[in-house]
Amino acid sequence: MxxxxxxxxxxxxxxxxxxxxxxxxxxxxxxxxxxxxxxxxxxxxxxxxxxxxxxxxxxxxxxxxxxxxxxxxxxxxxxxxxxxxxxxxxxxxxxxxxxxxxxxxxxxxxxxxxxxxxxxxxxxxxxxxxxxxxxxxxxxxxxxxxxxxxxxxxxxxxxxxxxxxxxxxxxxxxxxxxxxxxxxxxxxxxxxxxxxxxxxxxxxxxxxxxxxxxxxxxxxRHHASVERLRSTAAPVLARLGGQALAVDRDGWVAGAVGMAPPDRVALPKSPVPGPLWLPRHGRCVLEPLPGGWLIRVGGEPAPRPHRALLDLSAPDRPALTVSGPAGTWTHEPSPRHAELLFLLATHPEGRTAAELARDLFGDGGRTVTVRAELSRLRRHLAGLLAHRPYRFADGIAPELRLPADPAHLLPHSVAPGVRAARGGGDGAGAPPAAGADGA
Missing domain, CATH: 3.30.450.40 (GAF domain)
Known part of the structure; x- marks a missing residue:
């Protein structure tokens, strides 16, 4: 050759x-x-x-x-x-x-x-x-x-x-x-x-x-995500004394107070809210933020967020507002994620993937799709949702704010569980939880 x-x-x-x-x-x-x-x-x-x-x-x-x-x-x-x-x-x-x-x-x-x-x-x-x-x-x-x-x-x-x-x-x-x-x-x-x-x-x-x-x-996309987290975290950081960092779920720093921010913090592979020890910062406390975490450096353990309010009173603007020791933040979920949060809020004991598949699609076999959506949702709402079964994490009592007219509950949803809650058809849904209120 x-x-x-x-x-x-x-x-x-x-x-x-x-x-x-x-x-x-x-x-x-x-x-x-x-x-x-x-x-x-x-x-x-x-x-x-x-x-x-x-x-x-x-x-x-x-x-x-x-x-x-x-x-x-x-x-x-x-x-x-x-x-x-x-x-x-x-x-x-x-x-x-x-x-x-x-x-x-x-x-x-x-x-x-x-x-x-x-x-x-x-x-x-x-x-x-x-x-x-x-x-x-x-x-x-x-x-x-x-x-x-x-x-x-x-x-x-x-x-x-x-x-x-x-x-x-x-x-x-x-x-x-x-x-x-x-x-x-x-x-x-x-x-x-x-x-x-x-x-x-x-x-x-x-x-x-x-x-x-x-x-x-x-x-x-990374830059845009960090900017969104920075805008959410800014008022939370402003209310804190001492040292604190706002980081995304991979540890990239979006904001800091009381200290020079590093580029990145080495988080555990599967972080959970509560106390932890970080190599460069010593004893810290993690609290969830939408799309990331608040790290209070040298902080004392505090209760998990004591209120998670899912507001569905405006038909086209679902919102999840979380109040915790460091303050309050709000996340607007996608229509599919709003359905999932509603179903989890109305079943505080938790739902399996098969049960949620029936709630969403009327087909208990569509567990792969359910797990994929919940994986995305849990990545964004770090620490707020648990699994096996899927539910709001321990210590978080979800509350619901519903439309005055049940027909306006997530009006574009065709999920059987949502339709049942509207009174519009058979489904696996349950009535709103005891903590729900009307608009």
């Missing part, structure tokens, strides 16, 4: 992708047989050595069990990349569709979370075990753009016989890692894959550019 592939994965003269594929196949066979010959690109040669060390069979697929539907939905709900899917769709999916390719987004473990694109190519991918929930790391499927990009931490294109496993030689894939712009943490990969004959030399550059665009969107 007289020409070495460039970093784009093809030779400068390789406009004939079939000829390129034949040359790559000959190179691969020579390397695997020990006959020497030209070296592949460094990134491909390094990957081949890794996967041979992992025992990957170059002639046979190794299929791992994909994630279950529940596992897949849990990972999708927990992934920060869910927030940038619209950006990825708008910037990349039309080009992928036009080229008869698919767009794939994985998490940092190489598990396929989202897969979109032309139906015939999706069916081809399914036959290769390349579906939602599949593990696409090097030790499982050998050299490929997703798995190799996760190891190399850089954009990678793998063309035809550069794939270590023979059954993947009809494919070309280009992937770029996606990082958290705040701290550089790897979040997953963005990939475009499809038949090798549809390969275009600009694919890798396009995927890399869209990955940077998505990281920029994550950065903007």
């Amino acid at each position: 007289s020409e070495r592939p460039t970093d784009g994965g093809v030779t400068a003269a390789a406009h004939d992708v079939r000829a390129t594929a034949r040359r790559l196949a000959a190179l691969r066979e020579a390397r695997l047989s020990g006959d020497g010959g030209p070296e592949p690109r460094d990134i491909i040669g390094d990957s081949w050595r890794r996967v041979r060390g992992c025992g990957v069979d170059p002639d046979r697929d190794r299929r791992e069990r994909p994630l279950t539907a529940a596992e897949l939905e849990h990972r999708k709900a927990a992934s920060p990349l869910a927030a940038v899917l619209p950006v990825l769709h708008d910037a990349l999916l039309p080009a992928a569709d036009a080229a008869q390719q698919i767009m794939v987004v994985t998490d940092a473990d190489g598990l396929v979370l989202w897969l979109e694109g032309a139906a015939p190519i999706r069916r081809m991918a399914d036959r290769h075990g390349f579906g939602k929930g599949a593990d696409w790391t090097e030790p499982v499927v050998g050299t490929n753009a997703i798995g190799t990009a996760l190891v190399a931490r850089r954009p990678v294109l793998v063309h035809s016989a550069e794939h270590f496993v023979r059954s993947h030689h009809q494919w070309t894939c280009a992937a770029a890692p996606l990082h958290d712009p705040r701290d550089g943490r790897l979040l997953g990969t963005l990939d475009v894959s499809g038949p090798a004959h549809g390969f275009h030399p600009a694919t890798l550059a396009l995927v890399s550019a869209v990955a940077k665009l998505a990281e920029g969107e994550l950065r903007e």
